[in-house]
Amino acid sequence: MNTVDHWVAGRAFAGESSRTSPVFNPATGVVSRDVRLATSGDVDAAVAAATAAFAGWSGASWAKRQQVLFAFRELLNARKDEVAAILTNEHGKVTADALGEIARGLEVVEFATGIPYLAKGEYSENVSTGVDVYSTRQPLGVVGIISPFNFPAMVPLWFFPIAIAAGNTVVLKPSEKDPSAAIWMAELWKEAGLPDGVFNVVHGDKVAVDALLEHPDVASISFVGSTPIAKYIYETAAKHGKRVQALGGAKNHMLVLPDADLDLVADSAVNAGFGSAGERCMAISVVVAVEPVADDLVEKIASRMSTLTVGDGTRGCDMGPLISREHRDKVAGYLEIAETDGAEIVVDGRGIEVDGADDGFWLGPTLIDRVPTDSAVYTDEIFGPVLSVVRVATYEEGVALINFSRYGNGTAIFTNDGGAARRFQREVNVGMIGINVPIPVPVGYFSFGGWKDSLFGDTKAYGPDAIHFFTRQKAITSRWLDPSHGGINLGFPQN
Numbered sequence: 001m002n003t004v005d006h007w008v009a010g011r012a013f014a015g016e017s018s019r020t021s022p023v024f025n026p027a028t029g030v031v032s033r034d035v036r037l038a039t040s041g042d043v044d045a046a047v048a049a050a051t052a053a054f055a056g057w058s059g060a061s062w063a064k065r066q067q068v069l070f071a072f073r074e075l076l077n078a079r080k081d082e083v084a085a086i087l088t089n090e091h092g093k094v095t096a097d098a099l100g101e102i103a104r105g106l107e108v109v110e111f112a113t114g115i116p117y118l119a120k121g122e123y124s125e126n127v128s129t130g131v132d133v134y135s136t137r138q139p140l141g142v143v144g145i146i147s148p149f150n151f152p153a154m155v156p157l158w159f160f161p162i163a164i165a166a167g168n169t170v171v172l173k174p175s176e177k178d179p180s181a182a183i184w185m186a187e188l189w190k191e192a193g194l195p196d197g198v199f200n201v202v203h204g205d206k207v208a209v210d211a212l213l214e215h216p217d218v219a220s221i222s223f224v225g226s227t228p229i230a231k232y233i234y235e236t237a238a239k240h241g242k243r244v245q246a247l248g249g250a251k252n253h254m255l256v257l258p259d260a261d262l263d264l265v266a267d268s269a270v271n272a273g274f275g276s277a278g279e280r281c282m283a284i285s286v287v288v289a290v291e292p293v294a295d296d297l298v299e300k301i302a303s304r305m306s307t308l309t310v311g312d313g314t315r316g317c318d319m320g321p322l323i324s325r326e327h328r329d330k331v332a333g334y335l336e337i338a339e340t341d342g343a344e345i346v347v348d349g350r351g352i353e354v355d356g357a358d359d360g361f362w363l364g365p366t367l368i369d370r371v372p373t374d375s376a377v378y379t380d381e382i383f384g385p386v387l388s389v390v391r392v393a394t395y396e397e398g399v400a401l402i403n404f405s406r407y408g409n410g411t412a413i414f415t416n417d418g419g420a421a422r423r424f425q426r427e428v429n430v431g432m433i434g435i436n437v438p439i440p441v442p443v444g445y446f447s448f449g450g451w452k453d454s455l456f457g458d459t460k461a462y463g464p465d466a467i468h469f470f471t472r473q474k475a476i477t478s479r480w481l482d483p484s485h486g487g488i489n490l491g492f493p494q495n
């Protein structure tokens with residue numbers, strides 16, 4: 001069986017650890033390879049390689065770095081089918097969705113190619129007589145990135161193109177559940193001409209993560225994953241003096257006003273609820289229907305769900321399997337909770353017929369109506385193909401529900417009333433808002449991130465925030481000596 005190695009200093013690296021973890025094909029339930037789990041010594045080796053590469057890479061001209069970014073962009077675009085196949089094999093998402101993931105990652109690479117413009121400093125001439133002030137932005141050093149299973153290519157791509165473009169060197173710790181895309185991208189960087197040691201990958205679990213969080217030569221941590229781990233990452237990395245951004249979990253609501261086009265709403269709810277088997281941090285998991293539309297809407301959603309095909313992602317189905325057997329069982333467990341808590345299961349995904357192997361990690365699209373807001377079905381992030389419906393009497397009741405949630409990643413309103421949408425955008429305490437758009441992921445030149453327990457730290461991913469996160473500003477005050485300005489003066493210069 002294949003073992004997925006780390007990638008250090010431009011080549012595969014086995015490291016010293018004897019621990020490994022199985023990597024499954026979720027559509028068959030079969031282990032296809034295993035992945036090494038790094039020791040802290042293996043992490044040291046990756047950080048040492050990144051540290052050694054920093055002087056050369058940060059000293060390279062903007063033009064040189066931009067050229068490597070362009071080469072990487074061209075290679076990724078030309079060979080995206082290869083990495084999409086890896087994503088489907090290890091994550092289970094269908095091919096079209098895997099290609100969509102690469103497309104969103106490419107946007108960030110394209111944004112990063114503009115780095116000479118984006119990282120420009122400022123200049124003020126003659127702030128005091130003969131004195132100029134200007135600023136530059138410089139890279140941080142070695143930056144750590146820790147990513148989740150659900151976007152094995154896109155989430156790392158949210159961070160490393162900009163980090164690298166800005167002159168940093170990188171140690172990426174991808175999810176151990178689907179580690180191969182990271183290695184594929186490392187090989188691509190090499191082909192694009194990136195010097196060895198600028199981009200390194202260590203695989204692993206908590207041992208590797210803790211080693212990165214505590215390492216004195218790691219300047220920053222960018223994390224994406226579940227909320228409890230995000231909080232831990234934020235606190236631990238900050239305690240070790242690092243700059244940190246930690247994006248957490250979500251529970252995204254779609255508020256449907258009575259004037260909305262219910263066919264558009266039903267299409268959007270199905271797309272946003274069941275795409276990638278609901279394993280998206282921007283998936284819609286709760287439809288909040290303002291009465292009297294709920295009965296109609298539930299019927300329209302259910303009838304669309306009956307047309308969805310579930311199966312192996314390579315076979316042209318709409319939806320693939322979940323990431324693991326444990327996760328599938330955990331998600332299915334929420335259907336039992338729903339029954340106990342008095343909700344109504346309208347479409348039951350258990351026991352669905354699939355186009356794929358019997359042992360795949362399957363759960364079909366599920367719709368649960370009249371979910372009580374004190375049920376764990378409503379309060380927990382389920383992260384699977386389970387769409388809940390909550391019925392409210394007014395717009396105000398719907399907004400209050402959304403604002404009461406501990407999460408604030410994404411939300412959407414569906415309405416034909418511009419005034420209501422405008423009011424919603426002001427009143428709702430959520431970081432990313434869709435108006436008749438169910439998954440409002442900002443394009444690459446805006447920044448991505450939620451509020452509340454969906455983001456710890458004050459900087460979002462990619463876009464302008466990332467330029468800020470991956471660089472430090474220096475302000476320089478300069479005067480070229482002129483005898484007319486000599487003499488002793490203990491005050492601030494005034495004119």
Ligand code: NAD
Binds near residue numbers: 148151281449
């Ligand atoms: P996870 O928190 O289990 O794992 C994320 C990363 O943390 C992985 O690399 C994993 O190896 C590591 N990790 C796991 N347990 C750890 C521990 N105890 N100590 C240190 N490190 C640990 O998340 P996941 O299951 O891979 O991904 C799904 C979660 O990610 C969901 O909650 C989803 O909402 C969230 N997510 C959020 C965003 C966002 O932008 N806010 C985007 C994608 C995914």
